Amino acid sequence: MSATTGVRPTKGYLMEMKRRIGFIERGTEFLKLKRDHLAKELTTSIDVLKGRRSKLLEDLRIAYRAVTAAYISLGPTEVRSQASSIKSRLELEVLPRSVMGVRYPYIKVEKEPQITGELDITLSEAAEKVLGILEDILQLAEFEARAERIADELGKTNRKVNALENTIIPRYRQVIKFIEDKLDEESLEELVRMKLIGGALARRRE
Amino acid sequence: MSPGLDYVVIRSHALMGDLLTPEQMRALAERESLEAFVEQLADTPYGEISIGMEGDVSIALEKVFYQKFIERMMGIVDLAPTNIGDFLQSYYYLRFEVINLKRIFRGKFSGIPIPQVVGSLIPMMPYKVESYGEIVEAETFEDAVRRLEGTPYAPLISSLELSEKYDALWPVEIALNYLSTRAVFKSLERLPQSDRGLVRRVVQVEADVENFLVAAKQRSAREDAHSPEEMFPVTYGIGLDMLREAIEADDIKAVIQGLNPPYDEILAPLYEGDVALIRSRLRQHVYDIAKRGRAANDFGFNVVMAYLIFSEIEKDDLVGVAWGKTQGIAAEDILKYLAIPNFV
Numbered sequence: 001m002s003a004t005t006g007v008r009p010t011k012g013y014l015m016e017m018k019r020r021i022g023f024i025e026r027g028t029e030f031l032k033l034k035r036d037h038l039a040k041e042l043t044t045s046i047d048v049l050k051g052r053r054s055k056l057l058e059d060l061r062i063a064y065r066a067v068t069a070a071y072i073s074l075g076p077t078e079v080r081s082q083a084s085s086i087k088s089r090l091e092l093e094v095l096p097r098s099v100m101g102v103r104y105p106y107i108k109v110e111k112e113p114q115i116t117g118e119l120d121i122t123l124s125e126a127a128e129k130v131l132g133i134l135e136d137i138l139q140l141a142e143f144e145a146r147a148e149r150i151a152d153e154l155g156k157t158n159r160k161v162n163a164l165e166n167t168i169i170p171r172y173r174q175v176i177k178f179i180e181d182k183l184d185e186e187s188l189e190e191l192v193r194m195k196l197i198g199g200a201l202a203r204r205r206e
Numbered sequence: 207m208s209p210g211l212d213y214v215v216i217r218s219h220a221l222m223g224d225l226l227t228p229e230q231m232r233a234l235a236e237r238e239s240l241e242a243f244v245e246q247l248a249d250t251p252y253g254e255i256s257i258g259m260e261g262d263v264s265i266a267l268e269k270v271f272y273q274k275f276i277e278r279m280m281g282i283v284d285l286a287p288t289n290i291g292d293f294l295q296s297y298y299y300l301r302f303e304v305i306n307l308k309r310i311f312r313g314k315f316s317g318i319p320i321p322q323v324v325g326s327l328i329p330m331m332p333y334k335v336e337s338y339g340e341i342v343e344a345e346t347f348e349d350a351v352r353r354l355e356g357t358p359y360a361p362l363i364s365s366l367e368l369s370e371k372y373d374a375l376w377p378v379e380i381a382l383n384y385l386s387t388r389a390v391f392k393s394l395e396r397l398p399q400s401d402r403g404l405v406r407r408v409v410q411v412e413a414d415v416e417n418f419l420v421a422a423k424q425r426s427a428r429e430d431a432h433s434p435e436e437m438f439p440v441t442y443g444i445g446l447d448m449l450r451e452a453i454e455a456d457d458i459k460a461v462i463q464g465l466n467p468p469y470d471e472i473l474a475p476l477y478e479g480d481v482a483l484i485r486s487r488l489r490q491h492v493y494d495i496a497k498r499g500r501a502a503n504d505f506g507f508n509v510v511m512a513y514l515i516f517s518e519i520e521k522d523d524l525v526g527v528a529w530g531k532t533q534g535i536a537a538e539d540i541l542k543y544l545a546i547p548n549f550v
Contacts, residue, residue: 068535069482072526072543076264078305081326085312085375118312118375121419122482 003171009182017179021172028164031157037100038154045147052140059133066126073122083127085118090134102153104146107138214286215505218513221278224251225516231523232547235540240531265325267528272328275521276302279514289396290507294514296393297405299333304386306330306338307359308379314347315375334358351378361385368436376437380420384439387413401507404499408492408515410442415472415488418444421452422476444469482543489519489545519545 007013071079091111096103112134115127226234230250237243240263248254252274257266279298283291306327313323323342332338335357344350348370351362361381368377390409394402417438424437434450441449444465455461459477462470468491475483496515499508523544530540541547 065539066482068530068533068539069480069543071529071533072535072540073482073485075268075522075525076262076529077268077309077326081309081312084318084322085316087316087373118315118379121423122485124423125481 003174004178007175007178009179009186011183014176014179014183017172017176021169021176024164024169024172028161028169031161031164034100035154035157035161038102038150038157041099042147042150042154045143045150049140049143049147052136052143056133056136056140059129059136063126063129063133066129070120070122070126074120078120079123082119082123086113086115088112088114092138099146099150100153102146102149104149105142107142109135109138209285211287211290211507212505214282214290215507215509217285218282218510221281222513222516225513226250226520226524226546228547228549231520231527231544232541234524235527235530235544235547236537237531239534240528243527243531262532264525264529264532267532268525269329271521271524271528272302272330275517276330278517282510282514286510290510293393293396293405294510295333297390298514298518299330300386300389300393302328302330303333303335304382307335307341307354307382310338310341310350311347311375311378313342314344314350347375358389359385380437380439383413383416387440397507400503401511404495404508404511407495407499411468411472411491411495412488413440414442414444414469415484417441417449418452418469418473419476419481419484421449422458424453425458486543486545486548489522490549493519493545493549523547 074082088111090109090113093108093110095106095108097106098104112131113127115124115131119127234243234246237246244255244257244267252270255267255270257263257270276298279294283294286294309326310323312318313320313326320342324338327338335341335354341350341353344353348366351366351369354360354362359382362378362385365377365381369375387409390405394405397405420437421434434446434453438446438449448461448465452458452461462473462476464470465473472487472491473484475481475487492515496508496512500512502508523546526543527540
């Protein structure tokens with residue numbers, strides 16, 4: 001179906017179309033700004049993620065080695081039994097945060113487990129190592145979720161900009177051009193008609 | 207009636223042939239999977255082990271290794287003269303019962319469901335208490351400790367005050383350690399004077415290392431550290447002054463290097479950065495004590511004790527290997543923490 005099907009070639013409609021295209025073009029500009037901003041945020045996030053992840057992986061390896069050593073040295077039942085004696089558990093709260101209208105989860109540590117009292121030194125060292133990187137793990141998870149959602153939003157915004165630039169706006173331009181052409185044609189016809197009438201009237205007066 | 211000490215000694219010599227050699231233990235640790243480990247174990251005196259696929263396999267295997275050790279111990283106890291049998295029962299059963307009581311107390315302290323606590327117990331008959339079930343079913347941790355009234359563990363009830371004061375388990379655990387060490391020394395009196403040295407050396411070195419580790423742990427909470435007198439009711443080769451120094455000194459390395467052998471070597475991983483190695487070195491040292499004790503008297507009680515010590519260390523190593531295999535840990539990371547393959 002053509003873009004001009006059902007279009008009323010009137011001056012009023014032309015003005016309405018021009019108002020609409022102006023609005024859409026402004027919206028597109030805003031979306032482009034948003035897209036650039038999100039792209040910038042994403043690039044920065046990915047750079048930070050890369051650095052943090054490799055550091056965290058190394059810390060995780062160290063913590064995992066300590067946990068492994070504790071298990072081999074004490075045996076799995078003893079490790080579980082000692083770990084169960086920790087009264088205060090880790091408590092987290094997940095809250096929403098937003099960047100450029102993109103919502104992502106923010107993890108807040110409400111309470112950290114108190115590991116010092118009851119554990120054997122081997123296990124307590126391992127637990128301290130894990131606890132030491134716990135905040136980094138949470139931050140990285142939060143950052144990954146943020147980057148993922150920004151990437152999602154960037155994709156959506158990009159699709160919207162492309163649709164507006166390549167489909168919607170050209171279609172509106174086509175309609176406007178059609179109406180303008182029609183109106184020009186009509187005014188030319190009107191002019192010719194007026195000239196003919198003017199000529200006929202002049203001949204009658206003579 | 208016991209066939210006499212000579213028979214038990216000869217039997218222990220013979221049973222030592224059933225123990226895994228360092229090469230066998232290394233080969234088990236080097237197996238590529240849990241299945242391969244269980245398969246190779248079938249070629250040893252452990253025979254074929256069937257493990258259910260439900261639950262944690264490493265814990266099921268741990269129970270099997272404990273059962274095997276208890277069987278070995280009971281095999282000796284049944285043959286040993288009364289005084290030795292009584293001593294061995296009280297030495298091993300008491301230690302395992304102390305572990306079980308600690309696990310029950312931990313469970314009660316943090317409100318773990320009863321089946322989970324029961325599942326964590328070493329599979330053995332109660333020794334000095336009537337039943338574990340009765341203690342496990344107590345409403346609270348305090349109630350569980352109070353249920354020990356009328357048993358040799360009754361003095362633990364007085365440690366509840368300190369436990370309530372700090373809202374912590376350690377006062378009860380330390381009192382339990384103290385009670386068990388005292389009971390072991392008391393039961394040693396059943397043995398002839400000449401046979402007591404080996405056990406005394408083992409118990410003392412273990413108690414000293416545990417005390418030092420507790421002191422080292424207190425360093426992280428120096429302001430809230432509890433008084434050494436409160437924490438260490440009994441010390442041997444590492445006295446209260448050294449333990450206080452371990453808590454207060456800025457440089458733990460200097461404190462450890464100032465200790466006498468073998469403590470300086472056993473505790474060196476504390477400043478070398480791999481604390482778990484301490485237990486491996488302690489086991490190696492205990493292995494060494496048993497080996498030397500056996501060499502000093504190859505026709506007496508030391509041989510029996512050495513067999514059981516080797517057997518217990520084997521159990522500990524196998525528990526570690528089994529867990530490592532279920533987790534797919536690299537062989538070199540497992541071997542590092544074992545006692546038998548690293549014994550020089």
